[in-house]
Amino acid sequence: MYNNSFFKKILLVATVFVLYSCDKDYNEVGGDIIGGNNFNLASTTYSVLGYNLKTGPIQSNNLDVNPLGIYNNPVFGETTANFNTQLALSSFVTSIGARPYVESVVLTVPYYIDETKTKTNANGSHVYVLDSIYGPQMAKMKLSVYESGYSMVNPGPITGYQEQTFFTDQNDLFDTKKEPTVLNDSDDDSQNNEFFFDSSEDVVDVKDSLTGVKTTKYIAPAMNLNLNKAYFKTKILDAISSGKLASNEAFRNHFKGLYFKVEKSGSSAGNLAMLNFKAGKITITYNQDLASTTGGAPTREKKTIVLNMSGNTVSLLKNDYTVSGSAYNSLPSVGDNVAGDERLYLKGGQGSVSVLELFDKKDIKGYDSNGNLTSGPNGVPDELDDLRNPGKGKKVLVNEANLVFHIDASAMTGADEPQRVYLYDFKNNRPIIDYSDPTSNVSFPKKSKVVFGGLLKLDATTKRGSTYKIRITNQIRNLINNKDSTNVKLGLVVTENIANTVSSKLKTANSFISQAPKASVMNPLGTVLYSGKSTVPDEKRLKLEIYFTKPN
Template sequence: MYNNSFFKKILIVATVVFLYSCDKDYNEVGGDLIGGNNFDLNKASYGVLGYNQKTGPIQSNNLEVNPLGIYSNSNFGETTANFNTQLTLPVFTTVVSSNPYVESVVLTLPYYTDPSQTKVNADGSRAYVLDSIYGVEKAKMKLSIYESGYFMRDSDPDSGFQQQQKYFTDQNTEFNNLKKATLLNDSSDKSQNEEFFFNPEEHVVVTTDSITNVKSTAYTPPGMKLNLSRDYFKTRIIDAVNSGKLASNDVFKNYFRGLYFKMEKSGSSAGNLAMLNFRAGKITIKYNEDLVSTTAAGITTTTRVKKTIELNLTGNTVSLLNNDFTTSGAAYAALPSTGNRTDGDDKLFLRGGEGSVAVLQLFDPKDLKGYDANGVLTGPNGVSDELDDLRNPADGKKLLVNEANLVFHIDADEMSSSNEPQRIYLYDFKNSRPLVDYSLDPTSNSTNPKKSKAFFDGMIKKDATSKRGVTYKIRITNQIRNLINNKDSTNVSLGLVVTEDIGIIASYKVKTPNSFISQAPKASVMNPLGTILYSGKSTVPVEKRLKLEIYYTKPN
């Protein structure tokens, strides 16, 4: 009995795996073949109304990655990205002995690099190429770091401390006005302040053993490495230990309220912008102190010892963005906050950060007729006539949707000199949640999670010669199946944004919500780029026009 039961279970599991594999292969292969018209399928195209919706200032606290720097874009103006973060203590310090002396205070923060382009030299050193950086390579900027005077709360008192405290992209003036006066990165090396740049070179540290005199070389990947004021941290940190200021994070975060990173132009340099994981950063304070001890015989000895205090950049954070349209981005700046909701806009401007969303409505909105439960024609019913006809085919034969896509054509002329977002994201705009096609997509990428949800897609398709973007495609097969097969399904408005990470689906609040928009995807706030797409308006050339493409079959 045991063996029979065991083998039956194995057979069932094997059958399920086999069927899943076949279905998975069919979907993936079928999707490619349908796109190439290799199946004898019917194809129908339907109109899509699209208009622009600006977010205005938007929530930007505690993002997974944050921009830092200055980025000029001919289509979207110039953005200066500043940053504020609390510091936290991984280890509490309650006592500092006598005669402390600070040897060094160093802030380190790793940069993103492209591992596929890293080269290893014969001596063990490496040549790196920075990733997630936009603008002129090695462009100089003025970087100023100050102690923050702004206390960032964990929770919102207006909600009874039940919700996270929100901070917004337009609060730079508040944080700047409350910063402490002393410049912390005050090194005489101008590359650490007045002429700072994102350096792709690795850090090399050569040490000599005090006993053997043997030299050793250590290499660390590229990253921000700044010497901070020793005197300042001696006074503010080391001298504050014995008064209990570093005994808990709650006390410490109120005492030392964090760091404010301020970016400015350096001379005539346009600057550039990098995406950074500030939570991987830290401040290392190395100091010496006298450790006094007394033996049982009453003999007192003093030993000079080395100590270290680390401060992590893992508290509350906020991305602070200043947008300037005086020299570029005039067309975007001139867009109304809400576009033409009746006829649609000619072009869709997607912009991350404090940016804009495209709002889409599938099917022609014309509603002159309807159908009752028996399929008999009636008057207008609040449903698009195109959708009504799909639900109630004249021959009575329900169509079987094999695939449904939205293909977005990039305005290549306008985007020719701009960095292009690698991915866009389509979601339920009305309810601020993912579409069913996103949720049902099981594809993942262990080496690069940002490339997961590959069947849902949204990744840029580039021209083989120019290497510039041509289109984005998003599959919404199940969304369309539900609309056709379930007459109770609502044809909700869809939102389209740039995304920094397809795996992040949470939404962030706009600072001033209205009847048109109240929130936008968090991953869009994280992305510093923008793109311009053609809409589905009749004034757009047919070959560039946005359409809903449905591939289907009908039963005999």
């Protein structure tokens, strides 16, 4: 959620930036045109053809954040998200004392928190609201954590020094190879059979061993699971003397990682959370005897071994469309790339991408290098040709150009809405020029690049999503002013992180698509937008809006 006062400041800065940019470009582009009132402000809309492409299984290893849980989306069906990760030693251990005894083994993964809604009580405790949780609040599900039985090999001679590639549909590979013991076997059902994402903070009373003073620590909400102590005594402590904890390479060959598996718990629908597993860890606390250097009785000492959830990871997704009979499920792998689709279905994870083609395809005329009209097509849409050639000695000065996407509110009833969509160069799988927007948001990094846009705009009455607006001013200026520029197809996806523009490979590429933005794979949500097809009502239809100065 936005912090209102902070966001207003950001908007003010962004507005100044836009006005400055427009004025700067106006002067630069129009500097060679002499005269006083020889310009007219005008706005025009142009056609946009849009169609859908399903990605199918897609590369999902080493994502920035990963989903875990079960989410029933009324539009896109049910997603079950499991996860596998390697572990790494925070420090190497080469020796251990006598009579080692495991006191506790605790797995911790922090939750994302909506800090704008955090309340601090008089005693120093807090009331938190979790962020990036989808589905019914406190919905329960069965969570099982296993030792992974599949080796995710690091780049080296075995892999030809290439990163291993894993895909969203490979859950069976990890599930069938997991070790049989459930590690989170606490008697507390909230840690396994009736697990839920708890927003309560942990309250820990601490007594100073020297002064005896008691203090209370308040720890932000996190997944805290007590793991099987006997298992880790055998697997970890007993392996120290044989050198299994002397290096991370030796350790990962010995303990391949963790596999997180979720299942429905009774009639509960479950819910899903985005988690930063890389901030997670396992803390093993144990006691050992250290031999006395003076020949006396041994000293009992408390020690810890920390296993960080770093290294290779993979997000494992299962989509079930039978629960909703969704329109998304009935989409072909490739939509109507000739006439366009009426709706654009954007779905993260193992989902779908929309492709946009700017300007009407009609091409019955052309212009020569001097701007003279010629007969016959030239491979450039006539609408774009006319903008490039307004007349001898004249130029079209673009002040602003936008794409405004209207949400199909009826189709999205009851569904969580993505906070942002991302437009990119689909042909070359890279950002468009306007992505270079320098505006930032320190408190909410996902809300940076507000001039470029793509942020969800809410309807004032329904408080539901209304539109997404993306600014493509420089993209259009470049197309008009540089006649050699290609009018490339643009891709549109949901995004979890606007700063991440890396692409992930499709498991099965085709002649239309071979990769999609990685930040889309991270996002479990989807949305339904109206396209630019002529059968869509005019007030909802996707159009390219250009505000420009035309020479008289």
